[in-house]
Amino acid sequence: MIRRGLALTVVSLVLLTAVEAKRARADEPATTIPVDVATPAAVPTVAAPASVAPSCTPLYAPVYIEDWGRLAALTQSDSLISPRAEFWARRREQANWVLGAGLILGGGAAALGTLDRLTTDAWSNTSKWSIAGGVGAALVSFLAYLAYSPDQDDLLTILNQWNLRHPDRLLAP
Secondary structure, rough: OOOHHHHHHHHHHHHHHHHHHHHHHHHOOOOOOOOHHHHOOOOOOOOOOOOOOOOOOOOOOOOEEOOHHHHHOOOOOOOOOOOHHHHHHHHHHHHHHHHHHHHHHHHHHHHHHHHHHHOOOOOOOHHHHHHHHHHHHHHHHHHHHHHOOOOHHHHHHHHHHHHHOOOOOOOEO
């Protein structure tokens, strides 16, 4: 109990210190020029135009990638990156087919087992194995989909390579 109280005290002190530091920064006055050191009237002051964009933002918007097929189409001009993007696009499509086939076959087998159970009003070994096999096939196809399909790291690797080679045409996930 003493440890919990001590931990809560330490956490509350850290939070209060952070809040007080934030308040102290907010209460600091902005840098001002004293009145006695004003600029002479002969030197005109030039204000920055409001239409100037900050130098850290690009003058163009990146192209956002919706899917792997679009990424493969956008990277066709680069002979190094295009084969990799096409490989991952094909791999995603194949993984989608594996998942779809497994769900259709597994769902069909489970539905047949359930239908057999409902028509005979008793559990037979055929209906039990059909339901278990259908659920198993659907689960295996889902796991194969997860293992075989490209993930976010693969996408970011291709995008980073493209953005390093083509800073004038950025791509974003």
